[in-house]
Amino acid sequence: MTPAAWLLRMATVALPFVVVVFAWQIASWLLPPYIAPPVAAVFGRALAILLHWPTLAEVLATVARTLGGLVGAFLIGAALAAAMGRMTPLARAVTPLLTFIQGIPGLSWVVFAVIWFKGTETRIFFIMVLTGLPAFTFQMLDAYRSLSRDLVEMVLSFRPHRAQMLRVLILPAMLPEILTAWKINLGNASRVVVLAELVGATSGVGYELMQQQQLFDMAGAVAWTLQLVLFVLVVQGLIALIERRALRYRAVSERQA
């Protein structure tokens, strides 16, 4: 990509954000600060959160809870999907249950967790896993079932161990779907973690948002929200990097569909 093309691409990405920031700044001139604080105040607060350890620790706690919950949901979901993929009766039995769990709102899980568990971290982990589990399981199961029968037979013809089969075929073949599942579930998890912290925690971005609401501090509320957005952007960027590296084998057509 030429520098000019890169600049154009960056400008295209940045333009909508510039428009929103500009509109916010105009609103801040017309409205009281508790409704639309100046852009500089919001960014100042956001930067202060990142630069001071006690507030940064709150952000990192939320990040750790989100990633911990996602990892937990992914591992359990992948194991469940593998079992369901191999045992059709199990898939028949578990699928309606997962669909039922998927239908339960995140807020209900927060209430259940507060009633059922004492520790904050246990509550949040439970909520994160239960809200992420159905999606991860269904996505992994779909990826497992989409494995090419031709490739499975080819690898089997060399009589591999189960672990070899997993390493040389199943994991690489499922990787694109795994990465997509992470991208989708990351957004959901960042929303659920805030909900869980709002009600069931005494630390983290969700808890801090609750404090800002009680103080009617809009600049603080936006600044804490930006931390979560920043986290999602960073992780999405990391996943995109992994995709570019791990999926570089995929052919790219000059004319896109």
Next chain:
Amino acid sequence: MTVAEAASEILFEGVSKWFPAPRGGKFVAVERVDLAIARGERLALLGQTGCGKSTLFSLIAGLARPNAGRVLVQGRDPFRAFAALRGHLAIVFQNDRLLPWRNALDNAALGLELMDVPAAERRDRARHWLVRLGLSGHEADYPHALSGGMRQRVAIARAFATDAPILLCDEPFSALDELTAQRLRREFLALVAETGRTAVFITHSISDALEIGQRIVVLRRPACIAYDVRLEAAGDDERVAIRAQIRAALAT
């Protein structure tokens, strides 16, 4: 071990295989097949589409289990002794079946990797076969960057690199254009003859069977043997007669 077991690299004794039919009942793919393939023999399995050639193939490879009778490969049941036959069988499929996330070298080395051959050795052996098959300089290419003929060469390299004494080939050149198929077939036959492996070729082309096989077995639907002929000493006139007999066997 019986005399037949001792003399045969691959042995079918009264083998039947059926599958549940979509609307109940069963679909018989292979019916009471008796077949002994000697060590170092080059056998062409000929039959029309859907006559059970590929099922026979899966039975030899141990990817399917017979419903009746028994299959032995080097004296062992290929389905039950699945792991014990590691490195004894290699398959060249109709399509290349390369792993798209592996480059040509890593694809060619796949069988060796699964046989736990050390990394340096498997790369050397895979490279050797890629070079022999005219793919020098393409080791780092991913399958999408290779032509159909080149991809099939990688698949052949993958099978030969394992040094397996038994080669199973399921119409390996049928997806290629005629010229490429002809050239590859010639090279492939030379390699099989040079390495002295037992080779079973599936084909639906009489010409291919006559070119490839030292022995031709014609299957008719469901896979039961309709004709079995050895070609080693056959002269041109005899080959013409054999061709007519194969045609007649296929028509029954």
